[in-house]
Structure formats: C-alpha cells, structure tokens
Amino acid sequence: MNHVKNAVLQAATELFGDKDPSAVDRWVAADYRQHSALAADGPEALRGLVAGLGEDFRYEGARVISDGDLVALHGTYHGFGPDPLVGFDVFRVDAEGKLAEHWDALTPQVKDTLSGRSQTDGPAEVTETDRTDANRALVAEFAEKVLVGADYSVLTDYISTETYHQHNTDAADGLDGFGAAAAKWAEQGKNLVYKKVHRVIAEGEFVLTQSEGEFGVPVAYYDLFRVENGRIVEHWDVIAPIPAELPHGNGLF
Template identity: 80%
Template sequence: MSNPENIVVTATTELFGKKDPTAVDRWFASDYTQHSALAADGPDALHQLVAGLGDDFRYDPARVIADGALVALHGTYYGFGPDPLVGFDIFRVDANGKLAEHWDALTPLVSGTVSGRSQTDGPAEVTELDKTEANRALVTEFAQKVLVGADYSVLTDYISTETYDQHNPEAADGLDGFGAAAATWASQGKNLVYKKVHKVIAEGDFVLLQSEGEFGDPAAYYDLFRVGGGKIVEHWDVIAPIPAELPHTNGLF
C-alpha cells in the first residue's frame, strides 16, 4: 500500500476505529514527530494515548483531502473528554509509507449553529481534480491578500456573492453573515488576525489552510474552503488556542 491517503485512512481506522495500539507499530515511523497539544513526541506516547481510550471513544470521519505526502482528515471525536470535539488532523507520510509527522486542531462541537449547518456536514467527495492547482492558487492568493493582508476590499474577488455556505458555528451564510460574526468577535476583543500561513493542502475543489495568528489570544486557524466556478463557495474551520506549553518541543506548526 503506497498511496498516502489509503495509508492514513487505514492507520487511523485501526487506531481510532478499532482502538488498536499495535497499529502504531505497523504504520508509524520510529522518529514520528508530534505537533499536537494532546500528546508527547514519538510513537510510544501515541501508543499510550490509544491504549488509554475508553469504551465511549469513537471518531466520525467527515472528509479526507490528500495532497502528495500530506493527508488531512476532518471529523468529530467523541470520548476524548467530556464533550465531543471537531478536529482537523494533518499527517505526513514518508517515503517508506509510514506516518512520520502529525499536526491537529480541535474545537468543541456546537449543537445549535447560527447557519443551521453543522461543523462537518456538506459535500465530502472530492471533485474537479483537474482544477486542483487553480484552486490552490486562488485560495493562496486570498489568504495572502485578505487573511494576512487584511484587505477586505477584494473579498468578492475570491468569495462568491451568490453562494457562501458557512459552517463556523457563530456565523450565518453569505458574506453578510461572515461580516456580522467578525463584528461581534471584534466587540469581544477577538479580531481575526492571521500572521502566517503554514500549509496549503489542496485536492480538487477542497483547499485547507493551516495558519497562525491571534483570536484575542494566540491561535491556530484551520480553514477548509470548497471552490466552485472559480470562487470560494463553502467554509469549515477550527480556531484553537495555542497553549503556552506543549508536551514536546516541536511547536504546534
């Protein structure tokens, strides 16, 4: 099995579906590098984490985006704590077909969202593979000009004015919905500040950004966009605080 997507899906299904710690021995590199705030570095720490999962633990996958050696998962964890958590996970698969590196971000599952959409529902199948690079370029430029550059005057160059389905639990659909949510956050001292885009993972009509910035406090942004007709038409995200201390020295990014 040499396909990175198949490797990651198989490994995580064995880990989090079957709760089988021995999957670490089969699928993870001996120098596995951890960036999560939930686990220490190396395969032994992951082995211990999986071995400690309770009977109530489960993972509900929503979508998979594969881009070369990087594979991103979007889904919901139950039993990682008292409340369900929506998360993005990014894995890097090495040349030997082993999971060699991992990044993630988690946020509480919200039952009553402003848009009425859940944090994970919506299209899941990757389409328009021939437009991957065009969509990557569109979202990358949007990230630099609008998110990092904070030039909202060009917003409609990138986001559709006809359809913009929103899955952030505090924002309504459309550009007006996003604007209203941003104004509310600003009134709470939580301006959307993007300082650096660390990764752009693209496959077909889906593009995932992993970014660093501030949302009142230092924050990790994971923004998943779906592109249609040359414009962004749908958005899912996780905004997670960056802890002051991590259980390793690898950083969150």
C-alpha cells in the first residue's frame, strides 16, 4: 500500500472510526481546504465535526483508490443522519503526508434497486495496476465524448455490450437498462447533463470521475467505473444537488 493511501486510511480510522478529535493534529494540514457542503474550512471545523459525532456513527468502507496525491473512498455513513448515506470522499495529501483538501458527495442509501445490486457491493480489490493509464485514458475520453459531448452513438466504443453491472438505484443492468432509466428521467424533466469533468482518479481497473452538471437541478456527479479488457463493465455513482450556499468560499469542486 502506498504512503498516500495509507495516510488517508489511517486518518479516516482515527477520525471517523475512533471519533478522536485529536487525530486532526496528527493528520490534518494547518491550511486544510474544505469543499464539502457539510463543514466549514480549516482543521478546527473538522475537529468540531468529529467531536460532534454520535455514539451510533460508523463508516463502512467499500473501496479505496489512489492516484498521485489524491485518494478516493467509497462507502456508507451510518448515524450521520436519520438514514444511512452512501458517499464518495476525495482527499488530497500534501508532501508531509497530511490531509490538505477534501471533496465529497453523499446520497441516501436505497435498499430496493432495479438491478438488485446495492450502491456499494461488487469487486473492490485493485488488481490490474499495469492498466491504470490505459483505463484512465479510456474513461476520460468516454466522459468528454459521451457524458459531456452527449454523443451516444459511440457508447459501445467504451461500455461493454455483454456485461454492464449497474449500481445506480434507478437503472437495471446492461445498456438497455441504462437507456430505459435515461428515458424515464427525461420524462421527469431530469436529463443527464454533464457540463465539466473536474477530476479523473484512476488505479488499476477502477476510475472515478468528478463532474459538474444538471439533473433537473445543478448537481455534482461522482461516477466510478470498473474497466475490463478495454471496456467499462461496472458503474457506481452518487448524484448530489449543489447547495445554493456553502459554509466556505471554496466551491464544491
């Protein structure tokens, strides 16, 4: 495990597992920059958040990927509100091994999904590290051409026609499942509009994109893809509305 990933996992364990506010001193940079809608800027705001976590709070991790100085966590928060929240967290780690910046997106956990898959189950271990660059390039091109460019004529150049496991709660497996969901969303006035891809984070067969767009309202899109043999074969996501106001001036991205 690389030192960047290890730093984030250890920090997360002490902050959100042990619920230890003093872990901020060990793991968080003095100029910690916050993008979450749930907390103000700086280490002291994070300390206050950790100190306020209830006895029933726990984090259930599903997968972790690291790319350079960025580490992405995918998992479920229990006790952060009345219902469990599925989320993506992205941390930037500085040269001293401390958390320097944080982005996230959360959505309520849904038990009954069209695919029968949960929002977090499926493969989690990174095994194909030699394919990282190729998989990053594939998904980045897919995001620009298909998601932002809305050119669905090339969809099968990127997504497998044989296997496409879907974890979006409103879509069934396969390209047909995605097409049916998109049609239903359009009827509800919620067209999938991607305006800008802000980050692409890749490790092995997993590639996470962080994007800005609209889904009836302005939203943040976090899409995690698993790539196999040069095609996308699995997809997890969180679509989170962008609040009108944030507790800091850093923006959501």
